[in-house]
Structures are given as structure tokens and as C-alpha cells.
Amino acid sequence: MAIHRVISPAVAEPPPERWSNCLVVDGVAYVSGMTARGGDAKELRGLDEYEQAKIIFGKIKSLVEAAGGAMADVVKITVFVTEIANNTKVWAARREFFTGDFPASTLVEVSALAAPEILVEIEAVAHLGKGKR
Numbered sequence: 066m067a068i069h070r071v072i073s074p075a076v077a078e079p080p081p082e083r084w085s086n087c088l089v090v091d092g093v094a095y096v097s098g099m100t101a102r103g104g105d106a107k108e109l110r111g112l113d114e115y116e117q118a119k120i121i122f123g124k125i126k127s128l129v130e131a132a133g134g135a136m137a138d139v140v141k142i143t144v145f146v147t148e149i150a151n152n153t154k155v156w157a158a159r160r161e162f163f164t165g166d167f168p169a170s171t172l173v174e175v176s177a178l179a180a181p182e183i184l185v186e187i188e189a190v191a192h193l194g195k196g197k198r
Contacts, residue, residue, distance in 0.1 A: 067090075068089070070088055071087040071094065071131050072087075073124075073128050075123070075127035087128040087131070093190065093193070094128070094190070094191040096129065096191070097188060098143075098188040099124045099186065101116070101118075102180070102182075112182075112184075114148070115155070117184050118159065118185050118187065125142075125162075125187065129189070129191045135196060136162050136163060139163070139168045140191065141189065142170050143171045143173070143189075144170065144185065144186075145186040145187070147175060147176070147177065
């Protein structure tokens with residue numbers, strides 16, 4: 066099966082020749098690191114890790130669904146945060162998008178993300194159609 070690029074109207078596409086938000090091959094969706102940023106970085110000022118993670122999980126959901134899957138199909142997430150002490154805020158948002166067997170997860174503190182107002186970045190892998198419905 067060929068690699069297929071998935072787009073969603075709910076997730077802004079990156080500039081040409083930078084990256085793909087979501088690629089699917091052999092029934093596996095690979096979702097690039099998502100941030101809560103939209104068109105204007107100022108919109109993130111004042112949003113904590115919970116609020117940013119909630120936006121990000123919404124983007125991941127939109128891309129996985131556009132690929133033909135569901136959040137139950139997500140088997141792995143990697144979370145990057147700028148302040149590890151605030152990890153529980155990310156987990157609170159995660160509980161709003163997953164039930165049952167939660168995905169395998171890695172949490173990493175980094176010194177910085179793409180812009181100072183970005184506190185969280187999350188990437189995901191989903192095996193489409195494999196999760197419990």
C-alpha cells in the first residue's frame with residue numbers, strides 16, 4: 066500500500082515542503098507533533114498545559130478520523146512539555162479523549178518548543194480500525 070497524506074479542515078496545513086500533518090501506510094496513521102497554535106501565536110497567551118493539550122488532542126482526533134479511524138485506535142503518544150511539573154494538566158485533557166486502554170505514552174520535558182507560548186506538543190500513532198468500539 067502506498068503512503069497516503071491525510072488532511073482535515075480542522076487542522077491547518079503546514080507550508081509546502083516542510084512536513085505532513087498525517088501520513089497513513091498499511092493502516093497505520095502517523096500524526097506529526099501537534100501544538101495548540103493556529104494562525105496567530107498571540108492566541109496561546111494565557112492558555113495553560115490543560116487548555117493547550119485539549120486543543121491538541123482535538124486536532125489529533127480530527128486527523129485520525131479523517132484517516133478513517135477513531136481515538137480508540139491511537140496506540141502511542143509522545144508528549145513534549147516545557148514544564149514537567151505540569152504533566153497532570155496534560156493527563157487531565159487526555160482523559161477527555163481516551164477511555165478503556167489508554168495509549169502507550171512517553172512524556173519528555175524540553176527546554177523550549179517552536180515558540181515561547183507553546184507549552185505542549187503531542188505526536189501520535191494510530192492503527193486504524195483496531196481499537197475497541
